[in-house]
Amino acid sequence: MSELIERAREIAAFLGIPESDAVERLSKGFGYQHQAVNDDFRRANPQTDEALLNWYRSTEQYIWELAAYHIDPGFNYAGMCAGIAERLKAEGAVNVLCLGDGIGDLTLSLKESDPNRFDPVYHDLSGSKTAAFALWRIQKVNHSKGRSVLNVHSILTDGCGPEPIGSAYRELFSAVVSLDFMEHCVDVPSYVRAVYNVLKPGGLFCAQNAFAIGSGPDGSIPMHLSINDKYEKEWDPLLFSLGFQQISSNWYRKPT
Numbered sequence: 498m499s500e501l502i503e504r505a506r507e508i509a510a511f512l513g514i515p516e517s518d519a520v521e522r523l524s525k526g527f528g529y530q531h532q533a534v535n536d537d538f539r540r541a542n543p544q545t546d547e548a549l550l551n552w553y554r555s556t557e558q559y560i561w562e563l564a565a566y567h568i569d570p571g572f573n574y575a576g577m578c579a580g581i582a583e584r585l586k587a588e589g590a591v592n593v594l595c596l597g598d599g600i601g602d603l604t605l606s607l608k609e610s611d612p613n614r615f616d617p618v619y620h621d622l623s624g625s626k627t628a629a630f631a632l633w634r635i636q637k638v639n640h641s642k643g644r645s646v647l648n649v650h651s652i653l654t655d656g657c658g659p660e661p662i663g664s665a666y667r668e669l670f671s672a673v674v675s676l677d678f679m680e681h682c683v684d685v686p687s688y689v690r691a692v693y694n695v696l697k698p699g700g701l702f703c704a705q706n707a708f709a710i711g712s713g714p715d716g717s718i719p720m721h722l723s724i725n726d727k728y729e730k731e732w733d734p735l736l737f738s739l740g741f742q743q744i745s746s747n748w749y750r751k752p753t
Contacts, residue, residue: 504564511630527565534558546657554625563600578606590672592616597678601631623653657683663691672701680707680721693739699753
């Protein structure tokens with residue numbers, strides 16, 4: 498079975514639509530799905546933080562867009578996740594917080610790359626259809642392999658800030674991975690502080706960001722908040738101000 502067919506079947510089962518419709522929709526590719534999520538955002542036109550959260554909770558378009566992105570061979574998302582898993586394994590990481598993991602592919606990739614080593618924790622926005630789809634997928638995969646759903650845990654945040662991540666999970670994680678998430682956040686410094694707080698001494702932070710790419714209401718990716726454009730240049734200084742040490746491109750360490 499092709500990956501596209503498998504993903505389409507998952508989406509169809511979750512949304513309760515015919516498989517043929519899901520295959521037809523997903524076959525239109527990433528560009529179509531990307532435009533659809535942009536159009537949906539512009540129709541909603543959220544003007545407040547709460548309206549922004551409500552849109553993220555209600556939209557189904559990110560399920561399609563992220564699925565198309567992750568299976569597109571041109572983006573090689575699976576290869577990136579595999580590379581992250583190898584780096585984390587080499588560094589001895591075990592419990593990994595997958596920050597803003599959308600439909601859950603990073604979380605599942607880590608778990609399936611080495612089930613006896615990694616204890617990944619999925620994170621995204623509570624009450625969102627995207628998170629509901631991710632948790633549904635995680636449960637389905639675990640049951641299909643004869644495992645309890647509790648083999649993969651989740652932390653869901655309710656608002657624009659990172660709580661309860663920063664306070665309730667202090668120095669719990671050996672690594673945090675954030676892929677294409679921070680540019681969507683209303684309060685980037687709060688999330689970075691939370692990451693620092695939840696990491697054990699010597700813990701790793703892997704961050705791939707897209708600051709100042711298509712941002713703002715008239716941009717090609719309007720969900721990328723223009724208030725975060727400054728972090729295209731101020732990202733490293735922000736991390737260094739908290740004590741992070743850069744060990745390579747996109748990789749940082751909390752001092753021991």
